[in-house]
Amino acid sequence: MSGVIKLNGEEFKARVLEGKGTALVAFWAGWCKPCVTLLPDLDLLAGNLVGSVEVFLVDFDENRHTISLFGIRGVPSLFVFRDGEVIASHVGRLGLTDLTALVTSNLLSTGNADGEKKCKP
Numbered sequence: 001m002s003g004v005i006k007l008n009g010e011e012f013k014a015r016v017l018e019g020k021g022t023a024l025v026a027f028w029a030g031w032c033k034p035c036v037t038l039l040p041d042l043d044l045l046a047g048n049l050v051g052s053v054e055v056f057l058v059d060f061d062e063n064r065h066t067i068s069l070f071g072i073r074g075v076p077s078l079f080v081f082r083d084g085e086v087i088a089s090h091v092g093r094l095g096l097t098d099l100t101a102l103v104t105s106n107l108l109s110t111g112n113a114d115g116e117k118k119c120k121p
Contacts, residue, residue, distance in 0.1 A: 003046025004039070006057045009066045015056065017084045022053045024103050027067060027077040029060040034093035035076045041096040045103065053103055080106045 007015060007025075016023050026042055028035035039057075046055035060067055060075050070079065070086075080088040080103055088106045 003050065004042050004055045004057055006059070008058075009063045012056070012058055012063070012066050015054070016081050019054075019081075020083055022103070022107055023056060023081045024053055025056045025058055025079045025081060027058050027060055027070075027072050027075055027079070029075050032060075032075045038076050038093050038099075041094075041099055044096055045099055048100070049103065052107065078102065082106070 004026075005015075012025070016025055024042075024045070026035075026038065028038065030036065042055050042057070046053075049055075058066055060072070070077070074091050076091075076093055078090045078094065078099070079086055088102060090102055094102060
């Protein structure tokens with residue numbers, strides 16, 4: 001996973017919530033088979049979109065406070081952020097094509113998938 005960066009709660013706050021640009025954050029767990037099978041696709045996505053999107057992993061079990069900020073109950077949970085705000089999300093595993101579409105369709109949009117701008121927690 002050369003292009004995917006693992007974050008703890010403090011790093012998540014600094015790199016995603018206070019960061020600029022677009023980021024895909026995968027909330028995942030090592031015991032979750034769909035999460036583990038998602039990792040190679042995340043790495044490919046990070047390589048394909050280098051310079052446009054940062055790809056991060058946040059461990060479900062090690063970052064309960066961060067998980068609770070977003071009401072996450074299932075993994076994998078994928079969130080697209082722009083300038084610290086959620087603009088799209090998806091719960092469940094996506095293949096590389098759908099994962100790429102989730103991110104790239106939101107690179108130029110100003111709202112989330114429902115057209116609403118979401119606030120930071």
